[in-house]
Amino acid sequence: MTDRFPFARQIALLLAGVGVLTASSYVAVPMVPVPVTMQTLAVLLVGALAGPRLGLAMIVSWLALAAFGLPVLSGGKAGLLAFTGPTAGFLLAFPVAGYLAGVAARTIARGHVSRFASFLGLHGVILLAGWAWLSTLVGAEAAFLAGVAPFLVGAVIKSALAAAIIAAIPGRYRQRG
Numbered sequence: 001m002t003d004r005f006p007f008a009r010q011i012a013l014l015l016a017g018v019g020v021l022t023a024s025s026y027v028a029v030p031m032v033p034v035p036v037t038m039q040t041l042a043v044l045l046v047g048a049l050a051g052p053r054l055g056l057a058m059i060v061s062w063l064a065l066a067a068f069g070l071p072v073l074s075g076g077k078a079g080l081l082a083f084t085g086p087t088a089g090f091l092l093a094f095p096v097a098g099y100l101a102g103v104a105a106r107t108i109a110r111g112h113v114s115r116f117a118s119f120l121g122l123h124g125v126i127l128l129a130g131w132a133w134l135s136t137l138v139g140a141e142a143a144f145l146a147g148v149a150p151f152l153v154g155a156v157i158k159s160a161l162a163a164a165i166i167a168a169i170p171g172r173y174r175q176r177g
Contacts, residue, residue, distance in 0.1 A: 089133025
């Protein structure tokens, strides 16, 4: 995890992060084959606020719970099937994006514009991974139309929202670089 917090606090933060990620899964607009959720916002915030290692641990723990059958993903999805279906590429990109959000928050994302740009780029990473996987199932064009295009405006909005949330957090939990 990280040396920044004592062990008991790390566990509490890990559980809180998993809770936030799970809650973000249930704020959803059902679409086929990929629903609109608040997961990408939560993944980026968890990484940026908790830091690369603890954020990664939170995201991997959440995905592990899903893999073991707990209904923590959108629509209550769980089990290994969630990692082979249409949303698998997005799910597998979450740990990478969360880790990189933590790195960005500590290094390059020092101001509002750079935070927004970092989060937007990381949304791009998630969408690219989702598109690549979905392309293997339905073809590249159909994957773009169903798995990327509907999420572009949301990526901009959620990136701005994540940057604003971080800017609004006072004190030591605010990542300034």
